[in-house]
Amino acid sequence: MSARATVDDIHATARAMPHVTVFRPESNPVYQVGSKSFVFFRTPRPDAVDPETGERYDDVIVIWVASEGDKQALLQDERLPFFTTPHFDGHPSVLLRASRVSEMERDELVEIVEEAWLSQPSARRGRAWLEARQLDA
Numbered sequence: 001m002s003a004r005a006t007v008d009d010i011h012a013t014a015r016a017m018p019h020v021t022v023f024r025p026e027s028n029p030v031y032q033v034g035s036k037s038f039v040f041f042r043t044p045r046p047d048a049v050d051p052e053t054g055e056r057y058d059d060v061i062v063i064w065v066a067s068e069g070d071k072q073a074l075l076q077d078e079r080l081p082f083f084t085t086p087h088f089d090g091h092p093s094v095l096l097r098a099s100r101v102s103e104m105e106r107d108e109l110v111e112i113v114e115e116a117w118l119s120q121p122s123a124r125r126g127r128a129w130l131e132a133r134q135l136d137a
Contacts, residue, residue: 002105005102018128019034037062038117040062045087047087059097060097062088068090083097
């Protein structure tokens, strides 16, 4: 069994991907490749609130996905704590609360962050990363 995931795993995986830049690294970081975000830590917004208290969630992480099909697969997997809001309808991403990251296996979260990165770079960069992984395997 794999270790439980942590928010630090998100940061470490995102930073380890090639050609990544980080904006606002001290608070609410945004991880980008080729000027395209693939993971970002949101500030509290009115579209994601606690249903009991109405308080805005202050720990929402946006993670890009490759397609609507990938988004739906993550959202429909009852083992995973991903969610979305109407604000993100039609947007290729899922939401995850930092407070629920530990509900996931580390290896699965790492793969999801890597796939988020892979959904955003140029075709050349994406191919180079995939080829390098094949050589390491």
